[in-house]
Amino acid sequence: MSGASERGIRVRRAGALTTVQDCGRPGYAHLGVPRSGALDAPAHHQANRLVGNAPAVAVLETTLTGVAVSAECDVTVAVTGAEAVVRVDGQPVRLRAATPLRRGQVLEVRPASTGVRNYLAFSGGLSVPRVLGSASADLLSGLGPPRLADGDVLQLGSPVSMERREGCALGELAALAVPGLVVHPGPRLDWLASPGLAALADGQWTVTQDSNRVALRLQGQPVHRRRGELASEGLVSGAIQALPDGHLVLFLADHPTTGGYPVIAVVDPACLPACAQARPGSKVSFRVAGGRG
Amino acid sequence: MHPMGHVFRPADSIQAVKFRPAGPWALLVEVDSLAAVRALYARIQRERAGGWAPGLVDVIPAARTVLLDGIADQAALAAEIRSWSIAPSPPAAGRVVEIECRYDGPDLGEVARQWGIPPERVAALHSALSHEVAFCGFVPGFPYVAGLAGGREITRRDRPRTAVPAGSVALGDEYTGIYPRTSPGGWQIIGHTDAVMWDPGRNPAALLQPGDQVRFVDVTP
Numbered sequence: 001m002s003g004a005s006e007r008g009i010r011v012r013r014a015g016a017l018t019t020v021q022d023c024g025r026p027g028y029a030h031l032g033v034p035r036s037g038a039l040d041a042p043a044h045h046q047a048n049r050l051v052g053n054a055p056a057v058a059v060l061e062t063t064l065t066g067v068a069v070s071a072e073c074d075v076t077v078a079v080t081g082a083e084a085v086v087r088v089d090g091q092p093v094r095l096r097a098a099t100p101l102r103r104g105q106v107l108e109v110r111p112a113s114t115g116v117r118n119y120l121a122f123s124g125g126l127s128v129p130r131v132l133g134s135a136s137a138d139l140l141s142g143l144g145p146p147r148l149a150d151g152d153v154l155q156l157g158s159p160v161s162m163e164r165r166e167g168c169a170l171g172e173l174a175a176l177a178v179p180g181l182v183v184h185p186g187p188r189l190d191w192l193a194s195p196g197l198a199a200l201a202d203g204q205w206t207v208t209q210d211s212n213r214v215a216l217r218l219q220g221q222p223v224h225r226r227r228g229e230l231a232s233e234g235l236v237s238g239a240i241q242a243l244p245d246g247h248l249v250l251f252l253a254d255h256p257t258t259g260g261y262p263v264i265a266v267v268d269p270a271c272l273p274a275c276a277q278a279r280p281g282s283k284v285s286f287r288v289a290g291g292r293g
Numbered sequence: 294m295h296p297m298g299h300v301f302r303p304a305d306s307i308q309a310v311k312f313r314p315a316g317p318w319a320l321l322v323e324v325d326s327l328a329a330v331r332a333l334y335a336r337i338q339r340e341r342a343g344g345w346a347p348g349l350v351d352v353i354p355a356a357r358t359v360l361l362d363g364i365a366d367q368a369a370l371a372a373e374i375r376s377w378s379i380a381p382s383p384p385a386a387g388r389v390v391e392i393e394c395r396y397d398g399p400d401l402g403e404v405a406r407q408w409g410i411p412p413e414r415v416a417a418l419h420s421a422l423s424h425e426v427a428f429c430g431f432v433p434g435f436p437y438v439a440g441l442a443g444g445r446e447i448t449r450r451d452r453p454r455t456a457v458p459a460g461s462v463a464l465g466d467e468y469t470g471i472y473p474r475t476s477p478g479g480w481q482i483i484g485h486t487d488a489v490m491w492d493p494g495r496n497p498a499a500l501l502q503p504g505d506q507v508r509f510v511d512v513t514p
Contacts, residue, residue, distance in 0.1 A: 026350045026351060027351060028351075028433075029351035029352075029353045030351065030352060030353050030354065030428070030429060030502070030503055031433060031434060031498065031499040031502065032429040032430045032432055032433045032434060032435050033433045033498075035351075141432050142474070143433065143493060184314065184316050184317060186314050186315065187313030187315045187321040188313070231355065231356035231358075232355050232356055232430060233355040233356070233357070233358040234315075234321065234353030234355055234358065234359070234360025234362070235360075236315050236316055236319045236360070236362055238316055239315065239316075256430065256431065257429075257430050258355050258428070258431070263315065266316030266317075266319075267316070269316065269318065289317075
């Protein structure tokens, strides 16, 4: 290995689920390839901006329990997304700010206190083999690098920007405010029996434990939908399917490209980061776009 | 009867189209047949090659719909598609891909029962049908190969298998599917192929793409 390839980080504690994510694989859905990519895209971009990377560069995405890594080289790091205590060698450092790490120092992201997912950007970016143009781990189809395990070493690229944002802290993103999620009716609103979308707007839904990068699963007062089967059709991120038992599935980035349950509404893309940060057990409500709520 | 004969009825046109918004940036176009999906998808591909709808990110054909994801003005796009006059494209339009299949699957007997023929005739019948990839989905590289419409549709298993081996050739509804990797599945397995359905290191990664004609070649030992 040449000296240039020795920039890297070592995983000390991988946490419940930590993956490499970038902007995913748009444009391959007709082959059955999920979009994938960072679930909280603004937090992903913010982390990269803080360390001087291009916004789309690959980062780490954690799930609930954080992560700990040690620097194999001098590197600047930023942690964004969920509210969590961040420490370097045990000393608290700021969230949403650029922090210099010396070789050998340990960066730890403690479990999230609000939200689910933290994003860790490293100056130079993670250098991970791309599949179909992306370094994202797609948990539905198995494309991309495997989830992190203790002891893994990840290579870093060379920083392309000398611009450092040390001392520049950015604000909390809207994702953690958990507002009512704005939904757009359809495309299969006609599968919803009376009172139609009012059932969504008036209801309150609980995010269940089996939610993941594929979907939030929502339990609440079951919606009434038509019986019968629909031929499989294309899905967008944010699509809300009504299952035969009246519960809801809200699709996130690793969703299958097609599905056969009726999509009664679609969450506005601006609200998807909030979905990404909705913890199991938390309450979710909906507001119909341009309408009541 | 030609197994796909029904798709050439004069009534099949995209006159019957319905436009259903799927959020602010996507449009689900609903048509009344697989032939209309094929024709509409082919037209969209041609238009895109000419720079049409530059923001379009994904176009997903399915059984009776084409989803367009990444459009700024749903109404304008719908009006434009409505103005197209699209003749159903002949099935010979796509490229032809041969899939060598060993007809040795565990559900040959059940398929034979549903077709009302002896099990040893399933291979000859299936490989003689005209097949075309309607769409891909489920897992990367999994093709929904249409060819059983018009009386050869197959009812799925009552209880899905938890692990269908990679390379399994299986029937469900009007489709033949080929499993790119071991996955759960409820389709009736009639055989196996060594064809590599999905290889991310290959370009294109998927062996079969929407619009491809598929010829199943019986290589049962």
